[in-house]
Amino acid sequence: MARVSVEVENHIARVTLTRGDKMNALDPAMLEAIAEAGESLMDRDDVRVVVLSGEGASFCAGLDVMSFGAMAGKDPVELLEPRTHGNANLFQQVPLVWRKLPMPVICAVQGVAYGGGLQIALGADVRFAAPGTKFSIMEMKWGIVPDMGGMALLPHLTRSDVIRRLTYTAAPFEAAQALEWGLVSEIAEDPLAAALALAEEIAGKSPSAIRAAKALIGFAEDNMHDPDAVLLEESKVQAQLMGKPHQMEVIAANLQKRPAKFS
Template identity: 35%
Template sequence: MKNNTEEWVQTKAHGRVLEIILNRPPANAINRAMSRAIYAALRELQDNPDYSVGIIRGTGERIFCAGWDLKETAGEGGIDLDLENDPVHGHGPGGFAGITEFHDLTKPVIAAVNGAAVGGGFEIVLACDVVLMADHAFFSLPEMQRGILPDGGAVQKLPHMIPPNVAKEMFLTGRVMDAAEATRWGLVHKAVPVADLETQAMNMAQEIAKGAPLALQALKEVLGYMDGLTVKQSMAQVKPGGDADCPIYQKMITSQDAIEGITAFAQKRDPVWKGK
């Protein structure tokens, strides 16, 4: 099954997995229209109960995403803040690349990084939940050399994901982080030969999709909710009977799927999820 959300963003359904493919040659650079198209694909993932997991990858073996389409912006005479933030003609409700500000996206997304992820392309990766990377691929944040900052998620997230001094060096120098280093810092789950990347990403997505739909979404919800809380606060609030503002988690606790999962374990059979 194949459904073109837009020419630049293609989607393919694989059972409970929705594959989202960036297809704007030569570099998959992100302009406002592409941001909105990526958001539309992710919105389909979020809203369609048939899907549990998403994968984002680029076409080919050279570039995952080169980030913000600076040539288009330069051709427009610079950054027009009103246009960038316009709800209809700007990047849309998901923010840059359709994902960096899609805060209510509760279904897990795997980044399958098939090549260079530069600037905003790296920020797409940072917005995903699990990252697999081709062993020849790399990350970089060259915004300092463009007179701007990587404020679509990198400056906000990266210092909390790797040692802050390493993140700061990347911001200041724009230098390349290869797959081996990214794996060492824990940014990447695994680096694999590019020929194996799609298969391994799909295998992981299918494995994740075996989980109960509500529980998969509840996990992202509670992790987001606990961000900034102390362990003591998290333990007090995120528990059955706790007062966490996590409606999916609260629904999950007393769901039919929770009963089914326990019953299936006791009966030594695979669970049959209903998503409710």
């Protein structure tokens, strides 16, 4: 059965988890499908922004319990340590592919985002959540640690004491608390509508500048203890944008008070 759908229209790719009857829980087929969906967009020059969502009552309830039982019989070293997707294994690629994409990713979350579901959402650039949405770093409930890229993503979003508390307890928390902790960007009555509205706004900006901005932000996050490197990268990126066709079209559109049109 299909686990993920990808639709591209007006330069926006809508990626939807389509296992709504199972709260979009992550079984092996779902993991493969999510990673493949993200990777299929990597070289799509026509896509300027991605909206990631889950059908049904919940965004993603985390790992499918039945799948967990099946994986428990495998050698964990052979299952987890090989780098099958660049710097990641499959489990890590499922959230990290959204951070690796060259275009921004906006995630709409409702119902629950537990365990792997939360880590998938954290891979997005921006997260809208419905009021009352429940989150959890759930892994400690099963006697394991977060292992789907969460430890590469969380330190950029919230404080160390928050990460430790949520990891040690596996306690659920709601959208309002997630917003306070920086794990949600905004609470919206209709998070998908909010995500699509932001996507339309971003899609109207210079495609080359948006991609350059995402790459530059990522570089700054990865080199926060080396400001000299960040400053130099900032200058290099700017030099590559100035005077080029996309920037010249932005200038012309602003002067003529019209929407920019990019080839």
